[in-house]
Each structure stands twice: as C-alpha cells, then as structure tokens.
Amino acid sequence: MIDLYFAPTPNGHKITLFLEETGVEYRLIRVDISKGEQFRPDFLIISPNNKIPAIVDHHPADGGSPVSVFESGAILLYLAEKTGQLLSRHLRERTLAIQWLFWQVGGFGPMLGQNHHFNHFAPQPVPYAIERYQVETQRLYHVLNKRLERVPWLAGDEYSIADIAAWPWVRSHQRQRIDLENFPAVFNWFERIRTRPATERAMQNAQPV
Numbered sequence: 087m088i089d090l091y092f093a094p095t096p097n098g099h100k101i102t103l104f105l106e107e108t109g110v111e112y113r114l115i116r117v118d119i120s121k122g123e124q125f126r127p128d129f130l131i132i133s134p135n136n137k138i139p140a141i142v143d144h145h146p147a148d149g150g151s152p153v154s155v156f157e158s159g160a161i162l163l164y165l166a167e168k169t170g171q172l173l174s175r176h177l178r179e180r181t182l183a184i185q186w187l188f189w190q191v192g193g194f195g196p197m198l199g200q201n202h203h204f205n206h207f208a209p210q211p212v213p214y215a216i217e218r219y220q221v222e223t224q225r226l227y228h229v230l231n232k233r234l235e236r237v238p239w240l241a242g243d244e245y246s247i248a249d250i251a252a253w254p255w256v257r258s259h260q261r262q263r264i265d266l267e268n269f270p271a272v273f274n275w276f277e278r279i280r281t282r283p284a285t286e287r288a289m290q291n292a293q294p295v
Contacts, residue, residue, distance in 0.1 A: 088112040089142040096254035102288035159191035183241035186248035234271035
C-alpha cells in the first residue's frame with residue numbers, strides 16, 4: 087500500500103498517473119495547500135520541503151519499516167524501481183528516460199510554473215517576467231516537439247516515467263498561452279496519453295480532491 091499525499095497540481099498528477107498505469111494499490115490523502123496544510127509538522131516529517139506530492143510506502147522492497155519519499159521525480163524513480171515498470175532495464179533506454187525526466191523536473195516544470203505564476207497569480211503585472219517565461223515556455227515546447235517528431239515516446243519506443251512527468255504540465259497548455267496546433271508532435275503525444283485508460287482513471291480519482 088502506498089499513501090500518496092496529494093493535491094491536484096501537475097506534480098501531484100504525475101504520481102496518480104504512474105500508480106493507475108501500474109495497478110499499484112494506493113490511498114489518496116488530500117493536502118489542502120490553500121489552507122497551508124503542507125506546513126503541518128506531521129507532513130513536514132514526510133516532505134521537509136513542504137511540497138506535494140509525497141508518498142509513504144508501507145511495504146518497501148527491503149521488507150523494513152515504511153519508506154517516505156518526496157519530490158515528484160524521485161517518487162517516480164522509486165516507484166519504477168520498486169515495480170520494475172515504466173523504466174527500461176536496458177542501459178540506453180533507461181538513460182534516455184532519466185535524461186528526459188530530469189529535463190522535466192529541472193526545466194520544463196519550473197519554467198512553466200513561473201509562466202503560470204506571472205500570468206495568473208502575481209499581485210501586479212510584471213511585463214519583463216511575463217515575456218521572459220513565455221519565451222522560455224515556447225523554447226521548451228519546441229524542444230519537446232523536436233524530440234517527439236523523432237520518436238513516439240520521450241525515451242524512444244516505450245511509454246515511461248519521462249512521459250508521465252511531462253504530460254500533466256502540457257495538460258495546462260492553455261494557461262501557458264500555448265496553442266498545441268503549433269506543436270503537432272506534442273499534440274499527438276498528448277492525445278495518446280490523455281486517452282489511455284489509466285490517465286482517465288487518474289483524472290477521475292483526482293476530481294473529488
């Protein structure tokens with residue numbers, strides 16, 4: 087059993103996508119970030135950076151006491167290694183998946199997050215920041231599109247944690263002022279993931295939260 091501390095954000099959706107895709111049993115525990123629940127002392131023990139998602143694995147592979155993991159990329163790697171799914175054991179494919187996972191957690195997510203903030207949540211408009219993060223968002227979508235023109239999935243021929251990490255951020259493309267018609271390979275990839283049964287279940291499970 088995996089306890090998933092969750093809010094319906096792009097990073098939160100990554101983990102429900104993985105768990106639904108692999109059939110791992112989990113319990114969804116809401117963390118209401120609008121009420122500051124991410125700062126509760128009991129949650130900080132699990133996620134010292136006061137961010138969601140975080141997990142507690144009550145049946146880790148070593149048979150020991152429960153293992154907690156924070157940071158969405160680390161959680162995806164942990165779960166992929168635990169289950170042996172969605173991360174190839176072959177050197178080249180595995181390396182590709184990890185590279186694109188790191189691309190997402192180190193650039194794609196943070197830059198799109200800044201785009202969201204300055205376009206929708208900043209207390210006053212900051213034209214320089216809006217332009218800066220819009221330009222970088224466009225650049226990153228071009229990188230993603232070029233990759234997906236060459237291969238069906240980010241790591242090559244197989245769906246992986248790299249795709250799972252990137253997809254929830256593309257799901258918010260309209261909020262980023264991105265028209266996916268300008269990125270046809272991304273659009274095709276996005277739709278193929280959107281219509282996967284596991285993706286549909288993950289999104290439905292998140293609705294009550």
